[in-house]
């Protein structure tokens with residue numbers, strides 16, 4: 001963003017937040033929390049990451065604006081019953097249930113006493129696998145990978161001009177491929193990736209990696225202090241608009257609720273749409289099983305808002321690395 005436009009959005013954001021007279025809730029969305037020096041950054045989409053230092057800065061800055069940190073479910077309950085709400089509230093949310101939330105976000109949240117909601121993909125808990133975009137990055141960036149390997153034929157149409165590349169892709173190039181792959185449904189991509197690993201003719205050195213997703217013990221530990229609560233982000237992170245069968249939709253939406261209840265953690269009846277993709281049938285099922293839903297639409301939520309259409313601000317290092325860029329991102333989302 002150019003300096004001038006950035007300043008204009010930042011001033012606009014500041015004015016909107018300061019001059020607001022009706023109780024409003026800002027929901028901040030994060031995904032992964034990784035230190036600047038983390039090697040895991042080399043295997044992740046840049047728009048998914050914030051550093052713990054930057055997260056701490058967000059907390060301090062948003063508080064300096066007068067926003068009161070709240071539990072999302074508690075704000076929604078007060079909103080429903082008509083109880084008084086602060087002029088400006090802020091709810092911190094983390095999508096997907098990454099293990100780094102425990103390792104790098106939780107210490108900051110605990111130290112600052114910030115309530116937060118983590119939206120879990122319950123079918124991933126306790127498993128060694130990670131999500132398919134991260135598997136694609138790992139595959140396309142492996143040292144020695146040959147993009148013309150027959151095992152990669154399925155991905156070839158999604159490589160675009162990169163198909164002739166003779167070396168592993170850069171992070172941004174892999175990011176492009178991920179976006180193109182989103183035209184396929186999630187289960188198909190996951191199956192292709194499984195088949196690929198066993199068929200690759202290239203010699204690959206597989207490195208034993210620590211689990212990337214939160215483990216049951218970590219969920220319980222964070223649950224204990226009542227600072228962290230858990231919402232639903234489906235069972236397998238399947239995008240709802242790619243599911244044609246009703247029983248598949250039910251498994252992802254209702255199945256996640258059952259899993260959360262069985263885990264005996266601090267769960268809340270709030271759903272979060274993977275990739276923000278919503279369908280009519282999906283929306284109906286969500287309203288039957290949950291009391292609220294987070295979208296990827298941008299903006300704040302005013303008292304009396306529709307709890308099934310919650311707007312959020314997606315934040316990462318790239319769009320909020322300073323007070324000015326954070327304010328500009330909020331301001332642009334409030335236009």
Ligand SMILES: [Zn+2]
Pocket residue numbers: 095096233237274275
């Ligand atoms: Zn997600």
